[in-house]
Amino acid sequence: TGIYSVRMRAAQGGAHEEGGRHISGGERLVTEEDLDKFAQNLIDRALHHSRGTADFINIRIDHVPLETIHYAAPLSIECKEAESINKAHQMAIQQLIQEGVSETAAKAGVHFIKNDVATRGAIIMDADSGERLDHRGDRGVRVSHMDWDEPFWNQWQMRTKSxxxxxxxxxxxxxTKVTLAGSVAELCxxxxxxxxxGYVGxxxxxxxxxxxxxxxxxxxRVFYVRKSTGLEDYIHFLEQTPVIIRG
Ligand code: PML
Known part of the structure; x- marks a missing residue:
């Protein structure tokens, strides 16, 4: 036994690889009994997305052995409203500094996201110097293989009134997975x-x-790490290791 990772990505105007426009994506970690239900949910999501109707939908299902799963409690949530976009950026910079990012790197992260149109995944940045550390180009790093335990999500959402x-x-x-991976912080x-x-994680x-x-x-998204972080293992954890969120 074990669980299954169900991943969906959808595009319009052909497959992503053929130049189609990305419309939606999603992923769930589910038990075998729930597999068809959640695959159906993801297909519905691709077909009825606010960005348009997909004409390419890719569904991928992988078995996930139980012994490979990590469990983590969700990060605690707080909400801040700013009067202006500029002030919100200042708040984000202050929060990043509290999490251990240098002012230079915090500003570099805001600057990057503010101007970025090309990168599909996240970039990895040195939390001290603000230098980009990954070599993924426009593809970036795509975090995958994480989901909430379903009953725990329902409880959490009621408790936090989200x-x-x-x-x-x-x-x-x-x-939560990005923090578990050993990051200093995240900006998104x-x-x-x-x-x-958006948020600072x-x-x-x-x-x-x-x-x-x-x-x-x-x-x-920008993930901040210390220079001493082994990037290959770090990226592998983010992309491949299954993490389930529960209490
Ligand atoms: C995304 O899905 O595009 C990123 C959303 C980040 C903010 C989610 C929130 O409202 O807390």
Whole structure:
């Protein structure tokens, strides 16, 4: 026995590799009994996405042996509202500094995401110098193989009075995994033009809004690490090691 990773990615105008436009993606870690239900959910998501209807959908299912799974409690969440985008960026910089990032690197992260249109995954940055450390180019690093334990998510969401939001659900799972991997901190805001909230991850998940104006398609992720971090193992953990979020 074990669980299965179900991953979906969808595009319009052909497959991603053939130049299609990315529309949506998603992933769940589920038991065998739930496999068909969640695969169906992911297909529905691809077909009815606000960015359009997919004409290419790729579903991939991998068996995940139980002994490879890591478990982690979710980062605790706090929410901050700023009066302006500039002030929100200042808040993000202050929060990154509290998590152990240098001011130079914190500013470099904000600058990167503010201007980035090309990178699909995350970049890795030296938490002291602000220099980019990965060599992934526009592809970046794609964190995958993490999900919430379903009953625990339902409890958590009621307790914290959070909306049943897929974005929050996925972002906290990702941020928790990024911290578990040994990062100093993370900075993220969405490339969804309609979504202006982002966060600083680290010991906490600090949501900050608004980090951009509505309609702006720029967004991305920066993972901060110390230079001594073994990058190959770090990236492997982020991309491959299954992590389930529960109490
Ligand atoms: C949140 O509201 O806490 C989620 C913010 C990050 C969303 C990133 C994304 O899914 O594009």
């Amino acid at each position: 909306k049943d939001s897929l974005k929050i659900r996925e972002a906290i799972a990702l941020a 805001w969405s490339d969804d033009p309609e979504y202006v909230t 680290g010991r906490k998940y600090s949501r900050i809004s608004p980090l951009k104006r509505v309609g702006d398609p720029r967004g991305g």
